[in-house]
Amino acid sequence: MARMTVENRARIFAALADPTRLKLVEMLAQEEELCGIHIAQRAGISMALLSHHWKVLADAGLVVRERRGQRQYCRVDRDILAEAFEHVWPQRRIRSSLFGQVR
Known part of the structure; x- marks a missing residue:
């Protein structure tokens, strides 16, 4: 995997700085x-507000959205999230402690 740039990490952590988006990522990570x-x-939010937050998270590379019929599904990109944190704490392997076995 290519090393993540500081700009990419800044975008990820900026997206996570919003309490609602952080809650969404925590929910999706489970x-x-x-x-x-x-x-x-x-999350107790409207679909319009969810769509706004999804866009920010997707632009940061944190979530992947997929439309199936009239419904849209979302999942966390666990590799991207783990890599961002591994830059902050390089002495620890974050991936396994955050997510258990990464698929």
């Missing part, structure tokens, strides 16, 4: 993927 409707319900 699941393989979730449907947008279920994410919005769990």
